[in-house]
Amino acid sequence: MIATRRTVLRIGGVILAGLAGTASGSTGEAAEIAMRGNEDGSDVWYDPVGLHVRPGQTIRWTNHDAGNAHTATAYHPHNAGHPTRIPQDAAPWNSDYLLPGESFAVTLLVEGVYDYFCIPHELAGMVGRILRGGSVRRSQTAQRDHRERFVARCIS
Amino acid sequence: MRFSLAALALAGMFASPALAADQVAKAPPDGDYRKVSELVKLPDFLPGLGQLFVDPATLPAGPFLAYDHDGSLVSTIYMLPVADLTDKDKSFDDLAAPGGAVDHVDVYFNAGHPGVEMPHAHVVLWHVRAADEARVAQ
Ligand SMILES: [Cu+2]
Numbered sequence: 001m002i003a004t005r006r007t008v009l010r011i012g013g014v015i016l017a018g019l020a021g022t023a024s025g026s027t028g029e030a031a032e033i034a035m036r037g038n039e040d041g042s043d044v045w046y047d048p049v050g051l052h053v054r055p056g057q058t059i060r061w062t063n064h065d066a067g068n069a070h071t072a073t074a075y076h077p078h079n080a081g082h083p084t085r086i087p088q089d090a091a092p093w094n095s096d097y098l099l100p101g102e103s104f105a106v107t108l109l110v111e112g113v114y115d116y117f118c119i120p121h122e123l124a125g126m127v128g129r130i131l132r133g134g135s136v137r138r139s140q141t142a143q144r145d146h147r148e149r150f151v152a153r154c155i156s
Numbered sequence: 157m158r159f160s161l162a163a164l165a166l167a168g169m170f171a172s173p174a175l176a177a178d179q180v181a182k183a184p185p186d187g188d189y190r191k192v193s194e195l196v197k198l199p200d201f202l203p204g205l206g207q208l209f210v211d212p213a214t215l216p217a218g219p220f221l222a223y224d225h226d227g228s229l230v231s232t233i234y235m236l237p238v239a240d241l242t243d244k245d246k247s248f249d250d251l252a253a254p255g256g257a258v259d260h261v262d263v264y265f266n267a268g269h270p271g272v273e274m275p276h277a278h279v280v281l282w283h284v285r286a287a288d289e290a291r292v293a294q
Contacts, residue, residue: 040204041266041278067203069196069270097197097270123274124267 030058030105033072033128035098035118037065044068044121046128053108053132060105061095069097070126071119072104080119087112094119108132177256183227185209185254192220196270205280206230206292216272217248221255222280224291229255231292234279235272238265255283 031053037044044065053059061072075085076092086092087110095104097119108114111134118126179186192208193200201207206222220233232255240246262280266272282289 037267040264041269042264044267067199067205067269069198099197100199120268120270120273126267 030060033059033061035061035063035065035070035072037068037070039067041067044070044118044124044126046072046118046126049127050129051131053130055111055133056107058105058107059130060103061098062103063098063100066100068120069099070121071095071097072116072128073119075115075117082117085113085115087114090114174252175254177254180221180254181229181256183207183209183221183223183229185221185229187211188213189221192271198270201225201292203294204292205233208233210271214252216274216276217251219252219254222292226291228291230282230284230288231255232258232281232283235266235276236279237272237274237276239274241277253281255281257283259283259285 031051033051034047035044036047046061051059061070063070072093072095073079073082074090074092074094075082077084078092079094090108090110090112093106093116098104108130111132114130114132116128116130175185175187180189184191188211189209190212191200192198192210195210195212198208206224207227208220208222210218210220216235216237218232218234220235221229222231222233224230232253234248234251236248240248258281260282262278262282264278264280266276266278268274268276284291
């Protein structure tokens, strides 16, 4: 199950293909967030619900719920008119529906607090928060990517 | 007399669009039912429920018809949004029930899933004995 699907966000008219691993300088292991649900589907959640990541660290969501599909979707007007709850300069992401076993990854290039939700489960309280710490590479990243602030990629 | 009874029975058959149990006993069911996994992004076989079919015109309530790995009908499921159940101006009337004899019923909360993207209740009419629910456990 390697790279059967790749999603790339289009930002400012620029297609950012394949930059996620390099543009921000990957620093160590990806931070993993599991999408979970109990057996009868009466409860669903992100595990962990809150996460601190280092600059350049990739965040990867994986659906571990055998009986449901989930999304990781940034709070932003681009995503079904939701309020903005990510940093001003950051671009929104939407994983779209992930079936059991599927993954989606982002690297956040802007420091700050990011809130996100699951499209079919927001009403059930399936929401999460990421704190992206201050960047040791901020100037380097800014030079390279000042138009390209955000990259998403999906690995199934 | 025999003739008129037969005529009545025949008229009744054609007057009613309802499906008979033998038309839904095996997957895929007759009528306007479509496989749920082809309508929305969900696994084809849902642990605890089975392989689901629904007539899209009846969403969200259904009925959903659930089949085991051999394609035999195990349950008829209605998905009733909690917001509708607590809305005095909403009700669910005349929901179809083509699956035949019901052995027992389960009712439980579901947080939502593609197709019915809001918290809702599953009302499950099992057409098999409780011990045979294992046929769709995995
Ligand atoms: Cu979810």
